[in-house]
Amino acid sequence: MAREVARRRRRRRRALWPYLYALPAVGAMAFAFGFPLVQVVRDSFYAGNFDAPIYVAFDNYKGVINDPQFRESLLNNLKLLLAVPVMLGLGLAIALVLNDRIRGMRKYQAVVFLPYVLPATAIGIAFSFLLQGNGVLNTALRHLHLGALAQDWLGNSHLAIVSVGGLVVWQQLGFCVVVFTAALLALPPETAEAARIDGAGWWALQRRVLVPQIRPIIELLTVIQVITVLSWVFNYVYVLTSGGPGYASSVMELYIWRSFSNGANGTAASVAVMLFGMASVLIGLSLWVRRRAEAT
Amino acid sequence: MMVKKHVVAVLGAVVVVGSAVFASSASSRPTGTAADDPNNASLTYWYWAESDAPGANGWLKKEVAAYEKAHPKVKITIVIQSTDTLTSAFTTAAQTRSGPDIATQWATLPTLTPAWSGASVPISDYVPASETKNWIGTPENLSGGKLWAMPQYLLGIPFVWNKTLFRKAGLDPNKGPKTWTEFLAAAKKLKAAGITPFGMGNKDGYGGAWFFSLIGKQNLNSINELKDAMIGKADFGSAKFSGFYTALADLKKKGYLNSDVASISFEQGFQLFGQKKVGMSWGTDGNVAAWEKQLGAKAMGVGAIPKWGKGKLAASYDTTQSSDAFITKWSKHPRAAAQFLMFLHSPAALKAWYAATGVFPADKRFPASLVTDPIAKKMLALDQSPLSVWPENFVPPQVDQNADLAAGELITSGSGSPADAVKLWRNELSKWKSQHPDEFRNYQKWASGA
Numbered sequence: 001m002a003r004e005v006a007r008r009r010r011r012r013r014r015a016l017w018p019y020l021y022a023l024p025a026v027g028a029m030a031f032a033f034g035f036p037l038v039q040v041v042r043d044s045f046y047a048g049n050f051d052a053p054i055y056v057a058f059d060n061y062k063g064v065i066n067d068p069q070f071r072e073s074l075l076n077n078l079k080l081l082l083a084v085p086v087m088l089g090l091g092l093a094i095a096l097v098l099n100d101r102i103r104g105m106r107k108y109q110a111v112v113f114l115p116y117v118l119p120a121t122a123i124g125i126a127f128s129f130l131l132q133g134n135g136v137l138n139t140a141l142r143h144l145h146l147g148a149l150a151q152d153w154l155g156n157s158h159l160a161i162v163s164v165g166g167l168v169v170w171q172q173l174g175f176c177v178v179v180f181t182a183a184l185l186a187l188p189p190e191t192a193e194a195a196r197i198d199g200a201g202w203w204a205l206q207r208r209v210l211v212p213q214i215r216p217i218i219e220l221l222t223v224i225q226v227i228t229v230l231s232w233v234f235n236y237v238y239v240l241t242s243g244g245p246g247y248a249s250s251v252m253e254l255y256i257w258r259s260f261s262n263g264a265n266g267t268a269a270s271v272a273v274m275l276f277g278m279a280s281v282l283i284g285l286s287l288w289v290r291r292r293a294e295a296t
Numbered sequence: 297m298m299v300k301k302h303v304v305a306v307l308g309a310v311v312v313v314g315s316a317v318f319a320s321s322a323s324s325r326p327t328g329t330a331a332d333d334p335n336n337a338s339l340t341y342w343y344w345a346e347s348d349a350p351g352a353n354g355w356l357k358k359e360v361a362a363y364e365k366a367h368p369k370v371k372i373t374i375v376i377q378s379t380d381t382l383t384s385a386f387t388t389a390a391q392t393r394s395g396p397d398i399a400t401q402w403a404t405l406p407t408l409t410p411a412w413s414g415a416s417v418p419i420s421d422y423v424p425a426s427e428t429k430n431w432i433g434t435p436e437n438l439s440g441g442k443l444w445a446m447p448q449y450l451l452g453i454p455f456v457w458n459k460t461l462f463r464k465a466g467l468d469p470n471k472g473p474k475t476w477t478e479f480l481a482a483a484k485k486l487k488a489a490g491i492t493p494f495g496m497g498n499k500d501g502y503g504g505a506w507f508f509s510l511i512g513k514q515n516l517n518s519i520n521e522l523k524d525a526m527i528g529k530a531d532f533g534s535a536k537f538s539g540f541y542t543a544l545a546d547l548k549k550k551g552y553l554n555s556d557v558a559s560i561s562f563e564q565g566f567q568l569f570g571q572k573k574v575g576m577s578w579g580t581d582g583n584v585a586a587w588e589k590q591l592g593a594k595a596m597g598v599g600a601i602p603k604w605g606k607g608k609l610a611a612s613y614d615t616t617q618s619s620d621a622f623i624t625k626w627s628k629h630p631r632a633a634a635q636f637l638m639f640l641h642s643p644a645a646l647k648a649w650y651a652a653t654g655v656f657p658a659d660k661r662f663p664a665s666l667v668t669d670p671i672a673k674k675m676l677a678l679d680q681s682p683l684s685v686w687p688e689n690f691v692p693p694q695v696d697q698n699a700d701l702a703a704g705e706l707i708t709s710g711s712g713s714p715a716d717a718v719k720l721w722r723n724e725l726s727k728w729k730s731q732h733p734d735e736f737r738n739y740q741k742w743a744s745g746a
Contacts, residue, residue, distance in 0.1 A: 048734055049413050050391050063730060068723065069698070133556025154499065155558025157711030242380070242500055245558050245709030246702045246720070261384025262694040263391065263413075264731040 040276075043269035050265060060270035070271065073243075073250040076161050080229045080251070083165040083172075088222060090169070091176025096206050098177070099184040109181065116174035124239025127167055128154065131240075157248035160241045164249050167236050172225060179221055183214040216292060223286040231279050336369040337632035341621075342386065342396040344377040347563065348451055348618050348655070349582035355652035363639050370632060379562070380500065382406075382619075383693050389624075390415035397627035398637065401445070403436040403617050404689030405696075405739075411444045412738040416622045418442035422634035431641065432658040433617035436689060439742055446637045447617035447658035449649065452581050452679040453510060457482075457597045461575045465489035472576075472597045476543070476604040479576075483552040486575040493552040495574030497565025503557065504544065504704010505696065506578065509688045510614055512540035514605025519685050523743040526692060527736070532725065533718045536607075541714035543604060544707045558709035580618075581675045585654030593671050600678060613681035616689060617658050692728050692739060699724035 044060055046053035064070045094112060098105050115123065130136045131153035138150035153163045187210065195209045211218075234253035237243055243250035243258075250258075252275050259268035341360075345352035353376060360372045375396065377385060383406050389395030390410050399416070401407045410416050420428060420443035428434060433447040459469035465485045473479035483493035496503040515536045516522060524530040525537050532538055547553050554560075554568060569577040570590040579587065584598060603610050621640075623633045639645060646657040650666060656676055667676050691700055699721045706712025706720070729736045 047731055051414065052734065054733060059730070063727070067727065132559040135556075135559070152556065152559055152709075155556065155709050157706075157709055244499065244501065244702065245705040245711050246716075248709075248711060257384075258698065259731075261381070261387050262697060262731075263387045263735075264694065264727075265391065267727075267731055 037276075040269045040272050043265055044273045045266070047264075047266045049263055053266075056266065060266040061274075064267060064270050064274070069247045069250065070252075070255055072247045073252050073255040076249060077230055077233075077251050079161050080165050080168065080233060081226060083169050084222060084225045084229060086165075087169045087172050087176050087225060088218065091173055092180050092211070092218070094173075094177045095180030095184060096210065098181055099210070100202075109177065112177045113174035115171045116178075118171070120171065120235035121239055123167065123171060124236055127163075128240050131163055154241055155245060157245050160245065160249035164233070164236055164240055167240060168229065168233060171236075172228065176221060176225070179217065180214065183217040184210060187213050216289065219289045219292075220286065223282055223289055227279055227282045227286070230282070231275055332629050332631045333369075334629075334631040334635040335367055337397075337629035338371045338373075339397040339627075339629060339633055339636065340373045340375060340395075341398040341636075342375050342377050342389075342400055344379070344382050344400040344619055345448065346376070347379050348580045349449060349653035350586050351582070351652040351654070352649075355649055358648065358652075359640060359645055363636055370636070372636065379502070383697065386410065386415075387693075393626045395624065395626070397624060397629055397633045398621050399624055400619050400621055402689065403433070403445070403447070403620050403686070405691060406689075406693050407437050407445045407620055407622060408439050408742065409693055409735055409738075411439060411622070412735060412742075415625050416444060417625055417627075417630055418444055419446055419622060419634065419637070420444075422623065422630055423638055427638055427641070430660045432660060433615075436617060437620060437622075445620035445622040446641070447620050448640065449617065449653070450581075450615055450656045450658045450679050451618040452613060452615045452675060452684075453506065453578050453601070454581070454584055454598045454675055454678055455576070455578050455601045456569060456584060456587065457576045458569065458572060458574070458591070459595050459597055461486065461489075461491050461572065462597075465491055465575065469597065472599045473602045474599070476602050479602040480550075480552075482576065483547070483550070487551060492554045492568075492574045493576060494547065495554045495565060495568035495577045496557060497560040497562045497568075498557050498704055498708040499559055499561050499564075501701025501705050502562035503565055504708060505688055505700045507540060507544050507704060508700055509686050510578065510601045511543060511604050512537070513607075513612070513685060513687045514603065514610035515539060515607040516605075516687075517608040519609070519687065519690055520743070522687055522690050523739075526690070526695070526725065527740050527743055528725070528729070532721045538714065538718045538721065540604070541703070541707055541717045544704065545714055548708055548710060553708065558705065580655070581679065582653055582655045584671065584675060588654075588669070588671050593669070596671070598671050598674050609683075609685060612683040612685050613678055614686050615679045615681065615684035616686035618686075692732075692735065694728050694732065695721070695724045698727075 043053075045055060045057060047056045047060065048054045098108060102108070132138075133152045133155055135153075137153070141147060141150045151159055153159050191213070192205060192209055195205050200209065231253060233251055234257065237249055237251050237254050238257075241249040243254045252271060256268045256271045256275070259265075259271065341356075343353070343356055345356075356374055360374060364370060364372060377400060382401065386395070386399050386401060387410075389399075390413060393415070399410075401410070407416075411418075423446070428443055431447050432450060434443050436447075437443060437445040455472065457472045462469040462482070465482075466489070467482055467485055473482045486493040496506075498504050513519075513522070521530060522537070525532045530537070548557075554565075554574060557565070566577075566579055566583050568574045569579065570587050572591070578601065587596060600613060621637055623630045623637075627633055641657075641659050641661075643661060646659055646662045647666065649655070649657050650662065654672060656662065656667070656679060664676065667673055688696060688700065703712075703717035703720045706716050707714065
């Protein structure tokens with residue numbers, strides 16, 4: 001009996017060892033992620049500055065939800081989601097064409113990928129000059145007698161968010177092409193060859209054989225790009241339009257930054273918590289999709 | 297299942313340890329300060345002025361070099377600030393109680409709000425009254441009987457017109473518009489001659505904010521009326537306060553503004569006048585000095601902003617110290633910082649400032665005899681007008697950033713009406729009151745004259 005108890009104790013102690021080994025890493029993670037997370041959640045229930053915070057319960061959340069500027073920012077994030085199918089569709093189309101081993105494939109790949117490696121700030125500044133009312137794009141259109149197409153891309157409240165979306169597509173397209181190309185190259189060539197022998201044309205081959213095989217990758221990339229558009233577009237918006245005119249191109253990240261830079265820490269924290277919640281759902285979705293992809 | 301349990305355990309541990317770290321940090325407070333020797337210190341100066349006064353950055357660099365030579369144990373690091381983030385960068389620094397020893401802010405509210413929240417120290421505690429009595433514009437930064445910042449320069453916003461383009465449009469080149477009716481008539485003639493009447497940039501909202509300060513104030517009898525509107529004692533929606541948006545919308549509708557006003561920045565807007573692309577514009581004294589070099593004194597006219605409103609402030613000019621310098625609360629060397637700031641008001645530094653920027657120093661000791669250029673003399677006379685006020689100084693920074701700037705953008709982009717602009721102001725004033733209860737109370741106290 002006594003030996004049995006000692007064995008159980010030893011087993012229990014042994015079971016604790018792995019946790020002890022993991023403790024330094026857990027501590028580091030707690031400092032890097034856990035601490036800010038707890039702090040942000042706590043701040044979202046306070047108003048005023050950090051020195052003399054005032055507990056306001058859910059008032060920050062209520063204030064944010066009732067704030068038309070926040071609603072406009074959220075709506076703009078949702079509008080930007082429309083960029084996701086565009087970049088994925090274009091990326092897939094380009095990857096399928098490149099997958100045919102066309103001459104100069106690598107060069108084309110490099111050209112398409114180039115915008116992705118450029119810093120978003122530099123791109124934003126360059127595009128802000130290109131897209132001004134009398135900027136390079138409109139001047140070129142006018143010279144080509146296409147003046148009717150010249151628009152105030154950044155100064156028009158309806159077009160500003162479209163311009164931001166266009167810029168996001170332009171930069172992210174390269175990433176989509178590279179991921180899709182890699183997925184297509186990893187496919188076993190036998191399936192495609194069998195389909196060709198069976199008389200499948202180019203279109204049928206792509207639609208019925210290749211694309212279905214990389215479906216899990218398409219799903220995964222969709223989730224990644226949705227997260228990008230929700231929570232990684234601050235640079236583009238800040239440099240290109242600063243969220244204007246008015247709040248026509250503001251997004252949630254910019255709203256958080258504006259609130260924090262005005263010292264409205266509680267408001268900034270409450271939106272950050274909301275954005276974190278949305279991103280968490282999407283990350284959960286991405287993990288689920290990845291697990292499915294691994295299973296197939 | 298087992299894996300899931302482990303993941304949950306690790307995440308749980310992360311949150312628990314994070315909470316513990318949070319709890320321990322919440323109780324810690326910074327303590328202690330180093331010795332404050334004015335002749336032995338390392339100072340960081342967050343500086344901004346170039347946009348107001350081209351040449352300012354170069355001037356400061358030279359002054360720092362001269363000061364460091366005279367005080368070998370003092371090291372001053374200049375960190376140039378951008379217009380876009382001038383307020384926000386310091387607000388963030390103030391939240392963490394770390395950053396520069398000397399900071400720059402725009403006058404009055406952007407300077408006083410950090411003072412109220414304990415992020416700065418009164419400069420009058422470190423600089424003797426025998427020195428501050430020479431500084432011009434100090435009333436802009438008084439609160440609680442203390443002076444909180446040092447003015448460096450005086451800034452007026454004159455109205456300018458291009459004489460060559462006026463002549464081309466059949467207008468008298470030697471007679472700039474003095475009233476709004478004359479301004480609109482000139483704009484009409486310029487437009488008819490194929491010339492863009494008025495040039496400005498408002499992608500970042502500052503053009504609209506200037507319109508508020510220069511035109512919007514003209515229906516007020518005193519700046520106290522604006523203070524009342526900020527704290528809810530008066531309605532900003534009344535025509536007295538926000539009627540100027542109709543005038544701005546009218547300019548946009550009639551095509552009197554440059555077509556790209558909504559997509560070019562404030563700074564880019566200034567370039568239009570120097571490039572002879574617009575008939576009329578406005579700029580700081582520094583901008584005007586730069587334009588004079590580009591166009592020549594004979595090709596441009598300078599005057600006060602045309603009269604639009606009927607209030608007593610319609611007769612006022614718009615001189616302000618614009619930006620100022622103050623010492624931060626967390627600086628370990630406030631005496632060293634104060635001594636350096638006093639040096640920037642030494643006769644040699646003032647003279648060098650004027651030579652570098654063409655902008656007048658905010659100091660009574662600056663000899664007016666140094667101003668010989670006819671346009672500069674005119675600007676100095678305008679800057680010394682008996683009544684001067686810059687209303688933007690009296691708008692809480694958050695409201696300025698989120699309402700004043702954004703509302704003007706709505707109008708110049710044609711995407712919103714004056715009513716939409718007013719809605720934005722009301723919403724932001726209400727947000728400011730609820731998000732910054734302390735600041736609101738301090739503002740009320742200050743507005744009542746405390």
